[in-house]
Amino acid sequence: MSSAGKSPWLLHYNASSCNGCDIEILAALTPLYDVERFGIINTGNPAHADIFVVTGSVNEQNKEVLKNLYDQIPEPKVVLAVGICASSGGVFRDCYNVSGGVDTIIPVDVYVPGCSVRPEALIEGVVKALGVLEEKRAAVDNGGLR
Amino acid sequence: MTGKRTVVPFGPQHPVLPEPIHLDLVIEDEHVVEAIPSIGYVHRGLESLVDRREYSDFVYLAERICGICSFTHSSTFCQGVEGLMGIEVPARATYLRTMWGEYSRLHSHLLWLGLFADALGFESLFYNAWKIRESILNELEATTGGRVIQGVCKVGGVRRDVTNEFLSGMDKRLDDIEAEMQEMSKVFLSDYTLKKRLVGKGVLKTDAAYNLGAVGPVARASGLVEDVRTSGYLAYGDISFKPVTADGCDGYARCEVRCKELFQSVDIIHQIIAGMPEGDVSVPVKGNPDGEFFSRSEQPRGEVIHYLRGNGTKNLTQFRVRTPTLTNVPSLVAMLAGAELADVPQIVLTIDPCIGCMER
């Protein structure tokens, strides 16, 4: 495992969620669930992040923001769609201002189901994401970038 | 001497903001002259779905207006439909709704206190508040099955009953929770650094609060006695309580009001448990809503209004929500004028903005 693999940082963006999933993400960071034990720290700066955690569905106004944040995260990166809203639009998919899940704008690596998502499911998703991150990193290494 | 005016953008993605809101801050030297909000990053258009979802299904959507005040939204919506259809909800159900509503307030206030501590860089206090919040969520999960989205309200009552044994156990557990909250709020109310960053910051005078229509803890921290619970909806008519107010009119006062409301909620839950009536928790519902109705509740952030109109079919014809955060945005703009740029993040937080609710 490379050094960054031991301490992946996470960037969270709320696309248009109801907050339910967001507060569960925060709960997962706090002492009871404690994803920090995997070395994960919540950062506010995309340039420092390895894992992009998105909640909520996409609409016209936030899709640029989402794309922008994604582009600012250095390779290799993993995207986690958290909650059914982020996965598919969820209960709001018929709303006039919802254009669909996060994968309509940026590629998603791991989908975490739930409405709202449970912290346990989120932890499983993050652990999966770490695996994907390792694979991507290995691919970058073999590609001779270093 | 005054400097040149500059516009500094704040948000939509910002380290202190869990949710996106954007402010254009017009600054002169280091002072904010004007703050211009722009919203719409999390707008979904949920109200428009009423014509495609039956009123009984819409309860779930109403609950997802906001994940923090989820329970209060569902109960306010049900209360509206029940008002339209003239349904008499059993007393035990109104007591249970009141209890869950107060648990929601506890978890919401603890959530805010934690996030606020985090925004000021006081991480251990953040963890402490959220640790206590987990005990509240445990009670919610044990009684409703859900941590943040409970899905327990329905038109005509509630879906689950809580046994009396469980309720008396809850009484005891609340004492422990209360002791922990006591320790925590001591820090919030007397810590030197927190005080330095709150006292005299984000001032909203009483008459300004009144004129701008502030609601909830923002209004009460400016000395206004404003609390929908005093109207006696649900079981609040049987409960003795007094709205918590403070007269500091600043960020510290808003923090103080929320800290004190924690203990008020615990007290209300104790009264609910003591007075819990026996009987059914729901009544069968027949027919469709017709006419119009305003349903009001006191959410953790202030008064919420659901407006419903039906025409005798299964679908409502109109549904509108006015949430406390939107009502408090004019007050926020007033608080920011004249503030120092470095104080903006925590002043924004002191209104406890809930954007998910505001934009739906």
Ligand code: SF4
């Ligand atoms: S998945 Fe459910 S809880 Fe999560 S943001 Fe969407 S509506 Fe809210």
